[in-house]
Each structure stands twice: as structure tokens, then as C-alpha cells.
Amino acid sequence: xxxxxxxxxxxxxxxIAGSISLSARRLANPPRFSGFARRAETRxxxxxxxxxxxxxxxxxxxxxxxxLVILCVPVGSMADVAEAMRPxxxxxxxxxxxxxxxxxxxxxxxxxxxxxxxxxxxxxxxxTEHSGPESxxxxxxxxxxxxxxxxxxxxxxxxxxxRQFWEELGATVEEMEPEHHDLVLAVTSHAPHLIAYTMxxxxxxxxxxxxSEVIKYSAAGFRDFTRIAASDPTMWRDVFLNNxxxxxxxxxxxxxxxxxxxxxxxVGDGDLLFDYFTRTRAIRRGILEAGQDVDAPDFxxxxxxxxGLKS
Numbered sequence: 001x002x003x004x005x006x007x008x009x010x011x012x013x014x015x016i017a018g019s020i021s022l023s024a025r026r027l028a029n030p031p032r033f034s035g036f037a038r039r040a041e042t043r044x045x046x047x048x049x050x051x052x053x054x055x056x057x058x059x060x061x062x063x064x065x066x067x068l069v070i071l072c073v074p075v076g077s078m079a080d081v082a083e084a085m086r087p088x089x090x091x092x093x094x095x096x097x098x099x100x101x102x103x104x105x106x107x108x109x110x111x112x113x114x115x116x117x118x119x120x121x122x123x124x125x126x127x128t129e130h131s132g133p134e135s136x137x138x139x140x141x142x143x144x145x146x147x148x149x150x151x152x153x154x155x156x157x158x159x160x161x162x163r164q165f166w167e168e169l170g171a172t173v174e175e176m177e178p179e180h181h182d183l184v185l186a187v188t189s190h191a192p193h194l195i196a197y198t199m200x201x202x203x204x205x206x207x208x209x210x211x212s213e214v215i216k217y218s219a220a221g222f223r224d225f226t227r228i229a230a231s232d233p234t235m236w237r238d239v240f241l242n243n244x245x246x247x248x249x250x251x252x253x254x255x256x257x258x259x260x261x262x263x264x265x266x267v268g269d270g271d272l273l274f275d276y277f278t279r280t281r282a283i284r285r286g287i288l289e290a291g292q293d294v295d296a297p298d299f300x301x302x303x304x305x306x307x308g309l310k311s
Contacts, residue, residue, distance in 0.1 A: 003029050004161040004168075005067040005094075010035040011059065011081055012072035013046045015127060016098045018136025020070065021052045023169040026138060036062035037133075038073075046133045060088040068165070070122075071097040075105045076238030082112035094118045094158050100185050101243040102149040102178035110151075118158045121149045123181065124171060125189075129230040142170035143291055149178040186246035190239055191254060194247070196228035197236075 008031045010017040017035065024030040033052035036059050037043050047055045056062040063069050063085045071078050078097060089095075095113060099105050102121050110119045126144040128135065146166040150159050163173045176184070203214045203222065214222075240247055264272040287293050 001164075003027075003031060004164040005031045007032050007034065007066050007068075009033075009063045009066035009069045010052060010072055011037075011062065011069065011085070013037040013042055013051060013055070013133050014072060014131050015135040015140075016124065017070070017072040018046075018051050018133050019126075019138065019140035020072075020136075020169065022136050022138040023141055027168055031068075034062045034066065042133060049134060051133050051136070059085050063088050063093070065090065066093060068162070069093060069095045071095070071099070071109075074232075074235045074238040075099040075101045075242050076234075078105050079108035079112060082109045086112055086114050086117075089114055089117060091116050092118070094120055094162065096120050096122045096162055098122060098124055099239075100189060101239055102181045104182075104242045106149065106151065106178055118155060119151075120154060120158050120162045121178065122162060122166065123147045123149070123185075124166065126171075129227050131232045131235075139170070141166070144171050145292075146171035146173050147181055148173060148175045149181050150175065151178065182243050183246045183249070186243060186250040190243055190247045191250040193228055193231065193236055194240065194251065195254070196225040199225045200229040 008020075010020060010033060013035050014037075021033045021035075024033070032054075034054045034056055035046065035052045036056050037046065040057075043055050043057065046052065059081070066089075069085065069089070071081055073081055075097075078099065082095065091114075095109070095117060096119070097105065097109070099121075100123055102123065106119065106121050109121075113119055124141055124144060124146040126140050126146075128140075148159060148162060148166075159175070166173050199222070203225075206214055261273070261276065263269075264276075
């Protein structure tokens with residue numbers, strides 16, 4: 001099969017970009033990767049570990065000969081990066097991204113592309129709480145979903161090429177409308193992250209009263225909250241600011257459910273609690289059956305990490 005792209009530019013050289021490059025090395029005929037990161041320290045680290053074929057010291061150099069440019073930067077920065085690279089893209093270059101917000105970001109990035117430029121937004125649903133060039137690994141996308149959110153009028157050939165690219169990295173590719181993607185992710189990722197940040201913040205306040213017992217005696221549930229809350233703060237700040245409506249809608253529904261459970265506890269309604277927990281338990285079984293996590297000791301952390309799942 002003919003490779004979909006010969007030269008790929010990765011803008012931002014952290015976990016996602018590094019894992020793209022490392023995963024592609026398993027291919028018989030991988031593309032050549034150039035890349036750029038804003039911080040010199042990040043570029044130096046990427047060079048030292050041989051993360052990609054060529055690390056450039058300017059955005060212009062990185063994108064100049066690329067067939068595909070992937071924006072691996074926080075969603076709040078994507079429009080500015082697209083505007084800066086616009087004069088340096090060759091005709092016909094496909095621009096994509098890896099952000100977890102699609103509607104607002106696509107609307108901001110598309111106008112920055114030059115005539116003939118094609119935007120095919122993408123979101124690989126994979127990652128860890130770690131960041132930086134040294135956090136990537138080759139199996140991150142194996143068995144994971146990658147959602148493409150092309151807008152009406154996007155050339156089918158461009159979508160097909162990007163689909164092939166992600167499938168060769170091990171992902172299962174699906175297409176979705178940008179607005180629907182953002183609502184789904186508000187449920188499965190954005191609101192849970194905000195809840196985790198909130199719970200850890202409450203625990204931090206309590207820890208000051210309990211002389212560090214919260215840290216010393218953390219049970220598994222709280223430890224998982226702290227793992228989620230350790231995610232990159234810049235990325236998550238931008239996610240919430242750019243997916244405001246969907247996140248607020250889901251948080252409103254969450255608040256209603258929380259009040260219902262609060263009342264059940266107050267009045268001793270054990271039947272409601274039991275039925276509710278039974279119903280939500282089925283969601284976990286569905287995730288396991290879909291292959292998006294593993295049922296193993298220690299919540300599957302070790303096995304999931306080795307399998308490229310978000311651990």
C-alpha cells in the first residue's frame with residue numbers, strides 16, 4: 001500500500017507527537033518527520049533522544065516541505081500557530097491536529113490556511129498524564145479510537161489519506177461532526193477532568209487541616225483522581241475555555257445527579273443508591289468489552305500502559 005504521506009511536520013514535540021513518530025517507526029515505509037517546539041529546551045531534548053528525523057529551530061523550516069502538518073499544541077494556541085505557518089506551507093498541504101476540542105478550534109484555524117490548504121481535524125483518544133518529548137511510546141495508539149471531524153466540503157481524498165495515516169499507527173478511525181464530538185468528549189473526558197481537579201483541590205484544603213493524612217492514607221479512588229489531575233494545566237485550561245457550552249451542559253446534568261444522590265444518602269434511600277450503582281457499573285463492563293481498558297489488578301495500570309492504553 002502506498003504511504004499516505006512522505007513528509008510530516010509535527011508542531012509541538014510532547015507525548016502525542018513523540019508517540020506518532022515512534023509508532024510510525026514500526027512501518028515498513030514510514031514518513032520522514034520534521035518538527036518544531038516553541039521552547040529551545042524541548043527542541044534540544046527531542047534532538048538528544050532522536051525523537052524525530054529533523055528538529056528545526058523555526059516553524060517555517062519545519063512545515064516548508066511537509067505534505068501533512070499536525071498541530072500538537074494546546075487548543076488555545078492553534079489559530080496563532082496556523083497564522084504563523086500560513087506563508088510557509090506548500091500548495092496542497094493537509095493540516096490536522098490532535099486537540100480534544102473541535103468546533104471552536106476548527107472555526108479558528110480554517111480561516112488561517114492559505115488558498116488550497118485543507119484542514120482535516122483529528123482527535124486520537126489516547127494519552128497519559130505525562131507530557132514532554134520523553135513521555136512518548138510506540139504503542140500509544142494501538143487499539144485506540146481516533147476521531148476525524150471533517151466539515152462539509154472537505155475533499156474526501158484528504159480525509160481518506162488521514163484515515164490511512166492513523167490506521168497505520170494502530171488506531172481505529174471514526175468520523176463525527178465537530179459539535180457532536182465536543183459533546184461526547186465533555187461527557188467522557190472534559191467534565192471528569194474538571195471533577196478530578198475539584199476533588200483534589202478539596203482534598204488539598206482538607207490536608208492542611210488533617211496534617212497530611214489525605215496524602216498518607218489515599219485510597220485507590222483518590223489516587224486515580226490525582227493521576228487525572230496531574231495532566232498538563234495549559235492544555236486543560238484551553239480545553240475548558242474552548243469547549244465551554246458542552247462542558248457546562250454536562251456539569252449541569254452532573255450537579256442534578258449529585259443532588260439526587262445527596263438526598264438519597266440523607267434520607268437513607270438504599271434502594272435508589274443500589275439501583276444507581278448497579279446501572280453505572282454496567283458502563284465499566286462496556287468499556288472493557290470495547291477494548292478501551294483491561295480488567296487487571298491495580299486497575300490495569302501496568303497492563304494498560306504496556307498495551308498503549310491510557311493508564
